[in-house]
Amino acid sequence: xxxxxxCLNSKILIVDDERTQVLMLERALTKEGYxxxxxxxxxxxxxxxCKEFHPDLILLDIMMPHLNGHQVMEQIKxxxxxxxxxxxxxxxxxxxxxxxxxxxxxxxxxxxxxxLEKPFTIPVVLLRIRNILEAIHLQNELRDLKIENQRLRESxx
Amino acid sequence: xKKLHVxxxxxxxxEGEESGSAYVIEAGTVEVSKTNAHxxxxxxxxxxxxxxxxxLGLIDRxxxxxxxxxxxxxxxxxxxxxxxxxxxxxxxxxxxxxLRIIAARLRATIKIxxxxxxxxxxxxx
Numbered sequence: 001x002x003x004x005x006x007c008l009n010s011k012i013l014i015v016d017d018e019r020t021q022v023l024m025l026e027r028a029l030t031k032e033g034y035x036x037x038x039x040x041x042x043x044x045x046x047x048x049x050c051k052e053f054h055p056d057l058i059l060l061d062i063m064m065p066h067l068n069g070h071q072v073m074e075q076i077k078x079x080x081x082x083x084x085x086x087x088x089x090x091x092x093x094x095x096x097x098x099x100x101x102x103x104x105x106x107x108x109x110x111x112x113x114x115x116l117e118k119p120f121t122i123p124v125v126l127l128r129i130r131n132i133l134e135a136i137h138l139q140n141e142l143r144d145l146k147i148e149n150q151r152l153r154e155s156x157x
Numbered sequence: 158x159k160k161l162h163v164x165x166x167x168x169x170x171x172e173g174e175e176s177g178s179a180y181v182i183e184a185g186t187v188e189v190s191k192t193n194a195h196x197x198x199x200x201x202x203x204x205x206x207x208x209x210x211x212x213l214g215l216i217d218r219x220x221x222x223x224x225x226x227x228x229x230x231x232x233x234x235x236x237x238x239x240x241x242x243x244x245x246x247x248x249x250x251x252x253x254x255x256l257r258i259i260a261a262r263l264r265a266t267i268k269i270x271x272x273x274x275x276x277x278x279x280x281x282x
Contacts, residue, residue: 101257102207106181108244108251109158109236115250 007133008032013055014039015046015072016095017064021118025059028122029129043067047075054085057132059125060112062096062103069094073110091132095120158234163227169210172224176214178237182206185231191223201269203228209258215241216259 012034014025022039029037038053040046043064049055058076062069073092080087094107097118104115113135114128160183163169169180172191182204189202189210201223204210210225215238244251 100207101254101261102181102209104254105209105251105258106207108248108254109240113248115254 003134003137006137007130008034009036010034010056010133010136011036011038011053012129013037013046013049013053013058015043015058015064015069016061017041017043018061021061021095024122025125028126032126043069043072046072047079050076050079050085050090055090056136057129058090058092059129060092060094062094062098062107069096070106070110073107073112077111091136093125093128093132095125158236158240161233161235163231163233165227165229165231167227169225169227169231169233170221170223172222173220176211176218176221178235179209179212179215179241180225181209181234181236183232183234185233186228187231188226188228189223190226202265212255212258212262 012029014022014037016022016025016039019041022041026037026039038049038055040049043061044066046058046067050058060069060072064072067075076090076092079085080089091113092111094104094112094115095118096103096107096115098104099117107115113132116125116128158181161169161180163185169187170176184206186206187204187210188200189204190198190200192198204225211221213219213222215236218238
C-alpha cells in the first residue's frame with residue numbers, strides 16, 4: 001500500500017472536552033482524506049476506546065475534567081505495558097492551551113511524541129499529524145524488512 | 158513516573174548531597190532554602206503544584222545547591238536520570254521546554270542577585 005494511503009487509513013482518536021475543538025479537528029481530518037477517526041469529549045472513555053479501537057495516534061487535550069491529559073497518558077502507558085494493546089503502538093500528539101514549559105516537558109515525559117499549543121492553525125496540526133504517522137509507518141516497514149531479512153538469512157544458512 | 162508521598166517537614170533533597178533525580182510537585186507546597194556559613198537559613202522560594210526542583214542535577218550531577226522541604230503533606234513525581242537520558246535520546250524535542258524551565262530559574266536567580274546588589278551595604282546604613 002502506498003505511504004499516502006497508509007497514512008490516510010491510520011486510526012486517529014481525538015480526545016478533547018470542548019466539542020467545538022473535536023468537530024473542528026474531525027472536519028479537517030475528513031477533508032484531508034483520513035478515514036478512521038473516532039472522538040470523545042470524556043477522557044474517562046479513552047481506556048475502553050483504546051482497547052477496542054487500537055488507535056495509531058491520539059490527539060490529546062491536557063486540561064479536562066475528571067482526568068487530565070497526563071493521567072490519560074498514564075493509563076495508555078499501563079495498557080501498553082500490560083500488553084493489552086502492545087508496546088509503543090499508540091503515538092500521542094498533545095494539543096493544549098497551556099503554554100508553560102512544565103506542562104510541555106511533563107507531556108513528553110508521559111510519552112507524547114509531539115506537542116502543539118492552542119490556538120493552532122489547521123495546516124500546522126495536519127502537518128504534525130502527517131509527520132507522526134509517516135514515522136510510524138516507516139518504522140513498521142523497517143521492522144518488517146528486518147524480520148524478512150532475518151528469515152532469508154536463516155533459510156539460506 | 159514514580160510518585161513519592163512526603164510528610165510535612167520532611168527534607169526531600171538536602172544541600173550538598175549527591176544529586177540524581179529531579180522532582181515535580183503534583184500536590185502540596187515546598188520550601189527551597191540555603192544555609193550560610195553561620196548556620197542561618199535563608200528561604201529562596203516557595204514552590205507549588207507543577208513546579209520542578211532539583212532539575213540542575215539531571216544535567217551536571219553536582220551536589221545539591223539547596224535544601225527542599227515539604228511545607229505540607231505532598232505528592233511528588235520523581236524524574237530519574239535514566240528517564241531523562243532516555244527521553245533526550247528518543248525525543249530531543251523534549252529538551253526545549255526543559256531548557257525554558259532552566260532559563261526561567263536562571264532569570265529568577267539574576268533578579269535576586271540584582272535586588273541584593275541594590276540593597277544598602279553596612280557602611281551606607
